[in-house]
Amino acid sequence: MMTANPFAVDIKDLTYAYKNGPKVLDIAAIQIAASEHVFLHGPSGSGKTTLLGLLAGILVPQGGSVRVLGQDLATLRSAQRDRFRSSHLGYIFQIFNLIPYLNVLENITLPCHLSPERKMRLGGVTPDVAALDLCRQLNIANLLDRPVTELSVGQQQRVAAARALIGAPEFIIADEPTSALDSNRRQEFIELLFAAADQAKATILFVSHDHSLAPLFTRNLSLLDLNRASRSGEVDA
Amino acid sequence: MKIALRLAWRSLLNRRLASILTILSVALSVALLIGVERVRQSARSSFTNTISQTDLIVGARGGGVPLLLYTVFHMGNATNNISFATYEKISSDPNVAWTIPLSMGDSHRGFRVVGTNADFYAHYHYRRNQQPRFGAGVEPKAMFDVAVGSAVAAKLGYRIGDHLTLSHGVGEVSFHSHDDKPFSVTGILEPTGTPIDRSVFITLQGLEAIHADWEDGAPPLPEHAIKSADLQQRSLPVRELSAVLVGAKSRADSLGLQRQWSEFKGEPLSAIIPGLALDDLWEAISYAENGLRVVASFVVVVGLLGLLVSIYNSLNERRREMAILRSVGAGPGLIFALMIIEAVLLTVLGAAIGVATMYSLLFGFRPVIESHFGLYLPISPLSSAEQWYLCAIVGLSFILGAIPAWRAYRNTLSDGLTIRL
Numbered sequence: 001m002m003t004a005n006p007f008a009v010d011i012k013d014l015t016y017a018y019k020n021g022p023k024v025l026d027i028a029a030i031q032i033a034a035s036e037h038v039f040l041h042g043p044s045g046s047g048k049t050t051l052l053g054l055l056a057g058i059l060v061p062q063g064g065s066v067r068v069l070g071q072d073l074a075t076l077r078s079a080q081r082d083r084f085r086s087s088h089l090g091y092i093f094q095i096f097n098l099i100p101y102l103n104v105l106e107n108i109t110l111p112c113h114l115s116p117e118r119k120m121r122l123g124g125v126t127p128d129v130a131a132l133d134l135c136r137q138l139n140i141a142n143l144l145d146r147p148v149t150e151l152s153v154g155q156q157q158r159v160a161a162a163r164a165l166i167g168a169p170e171f172i173i174a175d176e177p178t179s180a181l182d183s184n185r186r187q188e189f190i191e192l193l194f195a196a197a198d199q200a201k202a203t204i205l206f207v208s209h210d211h212s213l214a215p216l217f218t219r220n221l222s223l224l225d226l227n228r229a230s231r232s233g234e235v236d237a
Numbered sequence: 238m239k240i241a242l243r244l245a246w247r248s249l250l251n252r253r254l255a256s257i258l259t260i261l262s263v264a265l266s267v268a269l270l271i272g273v274e275r276v277r278q279s280a281r282s283s284f285t286n287t288i289s290q291t292d293l294i295v296g297a298r299g300g301g302v303p304l305l306l307y308t309v310f311h312m313g314n315a316t317n318n319i320s321f322a323t324y325e326k327i328s329s330d331p332n333v334a335w336t337i338p339l340s341m342g343d344s345h346r347g348f349r350v351v352g353t354n355a356d357f358y359a360h361y362h363y364r365r366n367q368q369p370r371f372g373a374g375v376e377p378k379a380m381f382d383v384a385v386g387s388a389v390a391a392k393l394g395y396r397i398g399d400h401l402t403l404s405h406g407v408g409e410v411s412f413h414s415h416d417d418k419p420f421s422v423t424g425i426l427e428p429t430g431t432p433i434d435r436s437v438f439i440t441l442q443g444l445e446a447i448h449a450d451w452e453d454g455a456p457p458l459p460e461h462a463i464k465s466a467d468l469q470q471r472s473l474p475v476r477e478l479s480a481v482l483v484g485a486k487s488r489a490d491s492l493g494l495q496r497q498w499s500e501f502k503g504e505p506l507s508a509i510i511p512g513l514a515l516d517d518l519w520e521a522i523s524y525a526e527n528g529l530r531v532v533a534s535f536v537v538v539v540g541l542l543g544l545l546v547s548i549y550n551s552l553n554e555r556r557r558e559m560a561i562l563r564s565v566g567a568g569p570g571l572i573f574a575l576m577i578i579e580a581v582l583l584t585v586l587g588a589a590i591g592v593a594t595m596y597s598l599l600f601g602f603r604p605v606i607e608s609h610f611g612l613y614l615p616i617s618p619l620s621s622a623e624q625w626y627l628c629a630i631v632g633l634s635f636i637l638g639a640i641p642a643w644r645a646y647r648n649t650l651s652d653g654l655t656i657r658l
Binding site: 091 | 239244250251562564565568569
């Protein structure tokens with residue numbers, strides 16, 4: 001059961017190691033408030049991807065707890081975690097993050113077809129109408145019928161953002177979504193993402209190597225500082 | 238389920254070439270399997286329906302299968318003849334509705350000559366209730382009239398009024414001919430898909446006439462030969478026949494008649510029930526049909542293995558696609574279902590195209606097969622056996638699809654939201 005919690009993310013005494021490997025994560029605490037825009041950075045091998053896997057409910061911690069939107073994900077069964085992810089989380093990938101055989105509209109509306117809860121949150125409008133509304137905000141309304149393979153990288157990133165935002169998920173995880181964009185486009189993309197997320201009152205956890213983006217966020221987190229495993233040199237992946 | 242179907246379909250379209258090749262491979266396998274099954278059923282049906290409504294075949298004492306072979310399939314020879322008097326006794330049996338006398342032993346350019354009378358055209362049935370019908374002309378009535386089967390007419394180009402001569406013996410090449418006694422074609426039979434098509438029919442008197450001047454099985458010297466015109470003035474008694482086809486007044490009398498004529502004291506006879514003898518004969522040659530079935534089954538297995546390889550090979554390329562699907566809420570169960578649906582969709586499409594191909598080939602080649610091989614292939618709906626095969630193929634694809642599906646399921650668990658190739 002989800003419980004009332006002022007934090008979108010509440011991590012305590014988290015430890016995680018891959019099978020037969022050293023500890024990848026050893027984090028005392030991370031808390032992210034609802035509607036916060038948080039920038040998480042860290043070098044390769046600092047455990048960013050593993051942390052995102054734990055926040056998305058793909059991985060289960062061996063120690064401590066990971067609460068997302070008040071829900072302790074470790075207490076859920078695999079299928080329940082899948083449902084939780086599809087209903088409450090939006091995920092933006094680094095690059096090539098769209099289903100290549102679906103067009104723009106089909107890619108964006110896909111989460112609504114996979115999650116009845118997310119579809120219900122559209123407030124009576126159809127997924128297509130909601131997608132069009134998001135596309136207008138992200139300046140890609142003229143691309144709805146286009147195959148995603150014909151879009152520029154920047155356009156693809158916006159489609160990925162629209163897909164993550166549709167159905168108003170409370171928590172958006174963006175895993176280095178701007179790494180393929182030039183600096184002007186990066187800022188423009190982040191501003192568009194913030195505007196759309198604010199409208200949905202969503203929390204954003206933005207992961208990147210690019211420190212120049214940090215000032216745009218309400219808070220910065222350094223995984224190198226937070227993760228005791230990476231500090232002690234235990235991380236090898 | 239709807240979204241899984243849609244995603245599987247779109248994914249297949251995205252890999253169009255590989256999908257089409259896989260579908261074609263399954264289609265060819267299915268077409269072959271169903272085609273072989275259709276030919277097998279038709280061969281059996283053609284075989285067992287070569288003669289219908291005949292309750293008994295009576296010939297000289299000997300094996301049932303040889304009797305069946307030379308009277309119905311016009312293969313081999315009678316070891317002995319039966320007397321015309323016996324035929325008359327059989328015909329006058331109160332339990333016998335009709336009889337057809339058959340006399341064989343001559344040929345025309347490789348085609349068997351059958352001496353019979355009007356009863357053949359009145360009572361002979363094949364394929365349950367079909368009877369020989371004349372596409373042109375009428376049945377032979379006069380001594381030197383002849384009717385030819387459709388395949389004979391087609392191959393030798395005979396028309397009504399043409400003349401032909403017969404040869405002694407049944408080989409392709411004969412050293413003794415009846416060239417001095419030509420016959421006139423009075424009728425051409427419609428195709429039947431039975432040995433009738435490859436036979437030449439004359440009257441019993443005609444058969445007696447061509448041997449009237451023969452002595453001790455040898456042709457006459459030219460000065461002793463009797464001219465056709467002279468023979469036509471005579472009434473030639475029929476002394477012997479090869480066999481008699483018998484129709485009982487009641488089907489229930491068949492067994493009694495069989496026993497009665499098998500134990501006939503007048504001369505040693507064999508009486509067989511054609512249906513039972515046909516089944517026995519078919520069982521004796523069933524190893525060939527089983528061989529066909531085995532080969533066709535292996536082709537299907539190879540086709541389905543191609544399907545498995547195709548899906549399995551595509552998995553590595555699609556790990557990113559699956560990771561993305563998971564990130565937007567698809568559980569491993571949906572990924573598993575996608576793979577299964579893909580395998581089943583490819584197989585169902587392949588099976589549908591295979592069946593359509595089989596029917597197209599059947600439609601296109603049926604006349605050729607019928608005329609060349611005497612095999613009647615009906616264009617009928619899928620039989621229950623064929624439907625069962627198709628269901629089994631789709632079921633197998635479900636099981637085979639589970640192998641890549643299981644791997645995809647494992648990949649999505651280990652890859653999480655990113656892939657480690």
